[in-house]
Amino acid sequence: MSKREPEELFKQRLERVERAIMLKEPDRVPIWAFCCFLPAKYLGTTYAKIAYDYEEFKKGAIKFASDFDFDTITAANSLDTAIFSLALIEEHPDIAQSVVLITGPMHDILQDRYTKWPGRETSENTYPQFVGGKFMEADEYGKLADDPLTFINETLIPRVCRSLERPSSARAYGTLIKLGMEVAKFGNVTMELVMELRNKLGCPSFPAPMTEAVLDFVGDFMRHPTYTITDLYRVPDEVKSACDSLLPLATKLGIIGGQMASKLKEFYGVHIIPVFIPLHLNALLSPKLYGEFYWPHLKKMIEDLINAGFTPWIFFEGDHTPHLETLRELPKGKIIALFERLDWEKAADIIKGYQCIMGGLPGSLLMGGTPKKVEEHVKNILELMMPGGGFILASAEASSLDFKPENLRAAIEAVKKYGTY
Amino acid sequence: MSPHTPPIDWELRVENMAVSEGFMEVHMKGRGRAVRGPFDDIYIGLFCNDYSGGTSMSVVEEFVEAIADLKEKEALELVKKLIEQKVDISTVLDGIRRASDIIGKRFEEGKYFISDLVMAGEILKEITEMLKPVIVEEKPKRAGTVVIGTAQGDIHDIGKNIVVAVLEANGFEVIDLGVDVSPEKFVEAIRKYNPQVVGISCLITEGIEGMKRIVDTIKAAGLRDKVKIIIGGGRVDEYACKYVEADGWTRDVQTGLETIKGWVGVK
Numbered sequence: 001m002s003k004r005e006p007e008e009l010f011k012q013r014l015e016r017v018e019r020a021i022m023l024k025e026p027d028r029v030p031i032w033a034f035c036c037f038l039p040a041k042y043l044g045t046t047y048a049k050i051a052y053d054y055e056e057f058k059k060g061a062i063k064f065a066s067d068f069d070f071d072t073i074t075a076a077n078s079l080d081t082a083i084f085s086l087a088l089i090e091e092h093p094d095i096a097q098s099v100v101l102i103t104g105p106m107h108d109i110l111q112d113r114y115t116k117w118p119g120r121e122t123s124e125n126t127y128p129q130f131v132g133g134k135f136m137e138a139d140e141y142g143k144l145a146d147d148p149l150t151f152i153n154e155t156l157i158p159r160v161c162r163s164l165e166r167p168s169s170a171r172a173y174g175t176l177i178k179l180g181m182e183v184a185k186f187g188n189v190t191m192e193l194v195m196e197l198r199n200k201l202g203c204p205s206f207p208a209p210m211t212e213a214v215l216d217f218v219g220d221f222m223r224h225p226t227y228t229i230t231d232l233y234r235v236p237d238e239v240k241s242a243c244d245s246l247l248p249l250a251t252k253l254g255i256i257g258g259q260m261a262s263k264l265k266e267f268y269g270v271h272i273i274p275v276f277i278p279l280h281l282n283a284l285l286s287p288k289l290y291g292e293f294y295w296p297h298l299k300k301m302i303e304d305l306i307n308a309g310f311t312p313w314i315f316f317e318g319d320h321t322p323h324l325e326t327l328r329e330l331p332k333g334k335i336i337a338l339f340e341r342l343d344w345e346k347a348a349d350i351i352k353g354y355q356c357i358m359g360g361l362p363g364s365l366l367m368g369g370t371p372k373k374v375e376e377h378v379k380n381i382l383e384l385m386m387p388g389g390g391f392i393l394a395s396a397e398a399s400s401l402d403f404k405p406e407n408l409r410a411a412i413e414a415v416k417k418y419g420t421y
Numbered sequence: 422m423s424p425h426t427p428p429i430d431w432e433l434r435v436e437n438m439a440v441s442e443g444f445m446e447v448h449m450k451g452r453g454r455a456v457r458g459p460f461d462d463i464y465i466g467l468f469c470n471d472y473s474g475g476t477s478m479s480v481v482e483e484f485v486e487a488i489a490d491l492k493e494k495e496a497l498e499l500v501k502k503l504i505e506q507k508v509d510i511s512t513v514l515d516g517i518r519r520a521s522d523i524i525g526k527r528f529e530e531g532k533y534f535i536s537d538l539v540m541a542g543e544i545l546k547e548i549t550e551m552l553k554p555v556i557v558e559e560k561p562k563r564a565g566t567v568v569i570g571t572a573q574g575d576i577h578d579i580g581k582n583i584v585v586a587v588l589e590a591n592g593f594e595v596i597d598l599g600v601d602v603s604p605e606k607f608v609e610a611i612r613k614y615n616p617q618v619v620g621i622s623c624l625i626t627e628g629i630e631g632m633k634r635i636v637d638t639i640k641a642a643g644l645r646d647k648v649k650i651i652i653g654g655g656r657v658d659e660y661a662c663k664y665v666e667a668d669g670w671t672r673d674v675q676t677g678l679e680t681i682k683g684w685v686g687v688k
Contacts, residue, residue, distance in 0.1 A: 122601065123573075126573075129577070131577070225539075225579060226539055226543070226579055226582070229536045229539040229540060230539065230540055230543050232536070233491065233493065233540050234493070283535070283655075284534070284535040284536050284539065284579075285534060285535070285536045286533065286534035286535075286536050286537055287534070289534075289536050318655055319655075322531075322534065341655070341656075362656075362658070362660075363656065364629065364656060364657065364658050364660040364661040364664075365660055367629060367660065367661070367664055368660030368661055368663055368664035369660055402630050
């Protein structure tokens with residue numbers, strides 16, 4: 001890598017990424033390091049340390065971004081708890097996004113049953129995990145539909161968070177004060193990280209306020225995916241009316257989050273504000289159920305976010321191939337579609353040149369492959385996806401695991417070799 | 422032409438069907454051209470091993486169809502009926518196996534999706550629960566024993582639970598070790614239950630590491646030759662299989678079932 005001024009690098013990388021998002025041809029295909037969690041083993045540390053020690057997290061993210069020539073990085077040490085944000089969206093919209101993700105210390109404070117953390121519920125070197133669970137019975141859909149925020153705040157959260165079990169108790173009040181302090185601490189570290197990445201390494205990062213598809217709010221945080229699916233067969237109307245009630249709130253969470261993030265545009269130095277929407281039930285649902293219970297709400301939310309001036313950044317977890325056609329229903333060039341697994345030939349047919357596509361680097365290849373295999377794979381995927389622009393190479397899972405560094409290097413080199421326009 | 426279409430040109434309709442004392446008569450009318458020349462009507466008679474009352478054959482068929490079509494209420498009512506009629510347990514289990522086959526095929530053909538498998542898994546689980554007292558009494562022959570669990574570090578078990586339901590539906594004895602299972606627990610279970618197959622499941626990519634540790638530990642315990650190991654989950658593939666040093670991998674329940682059946686020699 002030539003030694004260039006961080007400022008110059010920053011400009012070049014940002015333009016590369018933002019042009020791809022806008023469906024234009026950049027100078028070459030950008031590489032986005034999407035880390036749900038930093039790669040502990042590569043960084044010579046443990047998942048527990050990254051989860052609980054913010055300095056270790058910051059140091060790790062800087063090291064990862066300086067060892068590899070990424071065009072942008074999304075580094076996290078936290079897990080999705082968007083329901084806590086949804087709970088606040090009417091009363092305290094300005095701070096709702098602050099608990100959209102929680103870190104290890106926040107988990108310790110809340111004692112939530114959603115997440116399991118290394119060095120706590122699991123061993124030091126285990127990846128932190130969201131497990132969710134069943135915190136609501138099928139016969140409670142009516143209450144949820146009638147008044148979602150009262151149900152979430154007064155019934156659901158006390159069931160989920162041991163520390164908030166008795167809402168009018170000293171324990172609960174203390175928990176909220178401690179949580180606020182921790183949120184501030186983590187917020188500062190995040191800001192420092194963004195600054196260091198930009199000023200020292202010339203590596204842009206994007207603010208990413210979040211929301212979820214309404215049926216995922218139900219599946220992730222209330223009923224568990226298994227029971228949510230059986231509910232679609234057993235009590236379909238009840239599920240639908242609960243989703244109808246949740247939709248305006250979930251959309252508002254994304255829009256207010258986008259507005260707050262827009263205030264930080266200069267700080268981040270970016271022009272595009274993505275609103276992150278990780279999908280969970282998408283890959284599990286048949287096209288019939290997807291079309292009836294999932295997509296109509298999601299589509300409306302995406303359209304509202306686009307109309308508000310934001311770029312929905314949708315993470316299609318699992319294999320989204322059966323539902324690809326629906327993405328043609330959205331306005332052209334207005335979203336970032338991050339795919340995990342996919343029939344890439346089909347994707348090239350159906351949505352290439354229509355939406356910005358991100359992904360293409362399977363984690364298992366970076367773990368079990370060889371540099372030669374990786375190069376071959378990247379060459380093939382670029383041949384298929386890069387013509388015309390609008391493609392970003394990323395691994396939706398790779399950076400969080402025990403990848404072989406030589407494989408990741410081979411992927412980056414292959415992009416430089418074959419990905420130039 | 423689909424593989425199920427007979428290579429001859431015929432048209433048949435069932436005119437009459439009767440079951441009596443272990444013998445089923447089927448009268449069919451139609452016209453067509455069979456291998457040996459034209460025919461006008463046809464009569465089939467066969468002995469039913471499973472005969473145990475006037476309507477049981479068709480109840481079993483209805484039962485198979487209800488499960489395969491994911492009609493939960495119907496399937497549960499029919500299983501109750503079959504138990505009441507004291508239909509031979511192996512006939513009922515065979516029905517469940519056939520239903521799970523149909524579901525698996527529909528999945529392979531792209532007609533069913535994971536949501537359908539989740540629902541099917543729930544129905545199979547409910548049916549298995551209802552049959553448990555009967556099974557304990559009659560002890561039907563087992564297709565084989567499978568020890569299964571999610572890899573240490575991974576606590577996602579939707580996929581594993583579907584596999585357990587389908588394996589049980591197919592007559593396997595399944596020792597379900599649950600989630601976040603340590604290599605030592607796997608080794609202990611192999612010693613205790615002597616399974617032919619070990620199944621390790623994971624959702625998150627990090628689970629692949631956990632799988633590798635399990636296989637390594639089984640190897641170190643000198644048990645690797647005694648079992649076939651299959652890994653499963655949304656993020657496994659041939660690279661993961663090679664890395665983990667498993668004998669097979671699958672992302673869907675039907676492929677996994679076929680692999681396991683092949684290993685234990687069940688058709």
